[in-house]
Amino acid sequence: MRRPTKQNTRQETRTHVNTESEKTDLKPQTSVKNVLASVKLTIFLMSLTALTVLIGAWCPQESANGKEKVVEQFGAETAKLLTQFGITDIYHSPWFLSLIAMLTVNMIACSFMRVFPRVKLLNKPLPFIGGREIGKLPVNTSVNITKGEKSAFTAIALKLASKGFKVSTNEERLLAEYGKYGRLAATVTHIGLLTLLVGVTITSWTGFSGFQPVLLNSHLDFHESEHSKLWIGKLPDWTVRVDETRREDHPTGEAKQWFSKLTVIDKNGKEVKTQEISVNNPLSYDGVDIYQSSWGLDHLILNFNGNERRLDLRPMGKLYAAFLPLDQDTMMLFSVRADGKPIKVFAKRPDWEGPRMLTELSKDKPAKLGPVTISLIKTMPVTGLQYKCDPGLPITYIAFGFIIVGVLMAAIPHRHVWVSFENNVLYFGGRSVKDKVGFERLIKAFETQLTKDFGEPKPEISLETQPNTDAETQQSSSSQSSDSDAQAQSSSDADTKKTSSPSKQNKKELAASAPGSGNTENAQGDS
């Protein structure tokens, strides 16, 4: 009889105390431990974090868009102000990081002091209770059994079982539970969130990522990679050589796919792995993934009458172009569409309307411009390689799994039903923290069915438990008849009386017992 008795005494006191003393009742002492593990703090921190992220979503972030974007959107003055307050890099600001840190501490404290201890309660058997105690449950009713005697008791047991309840009986008392595992929702979700923290921490302490444009036949090393300030990882001692890189086009000229043939070379200079990568098809070696993320032509090497000269290429729409000023007014332009395609040579003067094409040249076809012979040595492609090492990823994925399962479980309502058969009266009632209305309907449906089959309702039981002091609910029951919604809700009320309707006496109980039951769990969990 431990739990319900405890709970019921709480209910009794709850109904009579005002909200102020209720709060003090909930928090007997305010130690640091209790503050850290308080749900109030959670809600406060969550709201602040939400607000901060909201600002971060609104203001373009430097890390993603660059400083220019901020200036462009807000003007230099405002941008400076925003930068000063850390809003343009809000996810790395001390404010945000300390919020996350506090939320983490709060979550760990809550998990271990409130959430996890409840798992122990899961298999704790609840007592079978009698008619008097049942009358104090948030939802309860009773039926006078005039025919069939004990078969009514069997009927309700079967009904509960058919509704998915796990039923256990003890002589003429019954206890049924539904959605037991729904109670684990918070635990599973919190385990998931803590696991997520572990995964993210591992990644931020040992992982790294970066981007490096690499020329053909050059090497990717990891020296310019980014990682967090608190870092205990190490960068690879191997490098990656680009052996080949090319672009494949759609017929319309847009890039279809980029390819790079990469070779991993270990610290002794030995070739260990060769693979061709493309967008969405990375190379993985030693926990590092290397992605193809962009592609371009970097420069031209031309030979002017025996003098080699390097000209940097710039992307111009679908083309790449290099510029070579000849004198103050004249400019030579070299444009190339892709590696291996002929190069078009233009000249541009301010008095000409547009650049004029002079000639075309390719590797085996040098061009002669007056006294100068130009030949192409090579066009140099560059491949943009994105790399990352994310050692926490498997843990993060496991965390994702836990979180999804946890929040799904939260949708399962957890319900308890008690039944007792005493002196030809079948008392039954129970509680459901979530989906209260559905539960009330279930109980009412039982009542109607049992009354029809086995006897008549006996309304006195729950009426006499408490005097009705709730003015609001009194008024509500008087206004009920004028609203058809209410009629729909209580269509069965007419013949079964309003004993189980929480809008009457039990409403206060319902409101009070809800915190009561939770608090009981908390209190037991804390101890």
Place this chain on the structure above:
Amino acid sequence: MSEMQMALTNTAGITSVMSFWVFAASNGFKQRKDLMVKIGSGAMVLAFVSLTAAIIIRGIDAQRFPLANLYESLLWFAWATMGSYLVLAKAYGVRQLGWLASLTALLMFLYGSWLPQSQHDIQPLVPALVSYWRWIHVPPLIVSYALFFLGGLAGFIQLYMAGRIQSLITAIVTVCLALLAVVLGTFTTVDTAWLQILFAGASLVGSVISFKLLQRVDKKIGDAKLAEVYDDVSYRCIAIGMPALTFGIITGGLWANHAWGTYWSWDPKESMALVTWLSYAAYIHLRVHRECSAERLALVSIVGLLLTLMTYLGFNSLGLGGLHSYGKFK
């Protein structure tokens, strides 16, 4: 857009208008009320069925999963709103929610029909969207948005039933101003900075005033029993919307890791989804804590509705940009 699809979409639109008026008008009658509610529900079922067919036919016409731009997502949103309402109505018999649900669907149809023709036409997919992740990641999010909307709407009715009329009116004005900002942002060239101020300012001021006005109770209006029902409905919507949102965010992370090489990049849309998630997580903790009155929770669900609106539609129309701009057309 094939004629069949057009006809079905129009049927859905027209029947949702019908259902709205019948539901709304049913409050003015005493005797024929039940009949009218039945007609309203019937119209809603018809709208739901024809919209389902319209979406399926659009998918067959397009030879792809029909959820790729703003117009298509609006159809889905209307579909999810009506579907969720029908389920709720069956479970709870919550009729007052009916006209609000059909009003929401109706507004989405209107909003969708005002979009330029390019949105209505079936167009090839942007390369970034060619992935099986699209039909795993997006539908749960749309469904969660619809459920959060219904949760907020149930919050409105809860406030009414609890007699918090002044607070309710403030909340309605707030949501209307936020909607106005979204509509102006979508269809006009008003500077988005002003619209952001309108949206954020209205939400902030409106919410604060609503919370303050909760103390003023009009005891002549409402019904405590029904207030409790709608409180429960609101919680139920959010309790089911939350897993859907979480699932959507996480599958988005998996897709991003596959496509962009990182599962979280603080993209504005990601951030907004996180804001929504955090707010509803706070809501659930408020419930667990059980120190918050039902009316306050109703207002929190309305604030959640505003954030959902921001995440879903405000994001593009108020110019937050980022990697998720597929719904943009300007």
